Amino acid sequence: GAGVSQSPRYKVAKRGQDVALRCDPISGHVSLFWYQQALGQGPEFLTYFQNEAQLDKSGLPSDRFFAERPEGSVSTLKIQRTQQEDSAVYLCASSRGSGTGYEKLFFGSGTQLSVL
């Protein structure tokens, strides 16, 4: 596709519900990142994939958060038993190369998650 696509754009969940957020990166992009952005703050790193390998998941806030990219393209971020503090915008980004840190990140429009 032309850009990074995320769905759904908005998600309202009841506390305790499981949610799944999808990211479709730019075709051919090797690296994929998930970020969490709370209101008034910058994006906080959650996890990073190089192809299908999850190389860094140090930013996942708890074991309720799980991410996968089984075929090295589309990725899913799953949050189990959602809590109110999970309410945020979840941003996905991709980059062309192997995540050396010198590359431009292309972001999707994000999924705004509201947990009631």
Add this chain to the structure above:
Amino acid sequence: RKEVEQDPGPFNVPEGATVAFNCTYSNSASQSFFWYRQDCRKEPKLLMSVYSSGNEDGRFTAQLNRASQYISLLIRDSKLSDSATYLCVVNTNAGKSTFGDGTTLTVKP
């Protein structure tokens, strides 16, 4: 203390003004540096990379001081369309990008 710190502002300036934003980072192993721009309710987009020698892109000038672990962005001749949040971004060689919380700029007519 956050790894990347920015003055949150807001900076309210008239059109045509020159404005400067600062950013400090704590990880001395950081290797690459960027400024991203984020409009309200939109995703961040790369504004410019920051090189050790300093670099300019039109009205925007970015500078890096590795010894002081300090990055700056200067905007000359501000336009209404420059109103946004500017995010300082620092990368290690492991690919992880660490963002500051951003500085909000409002340019007024």
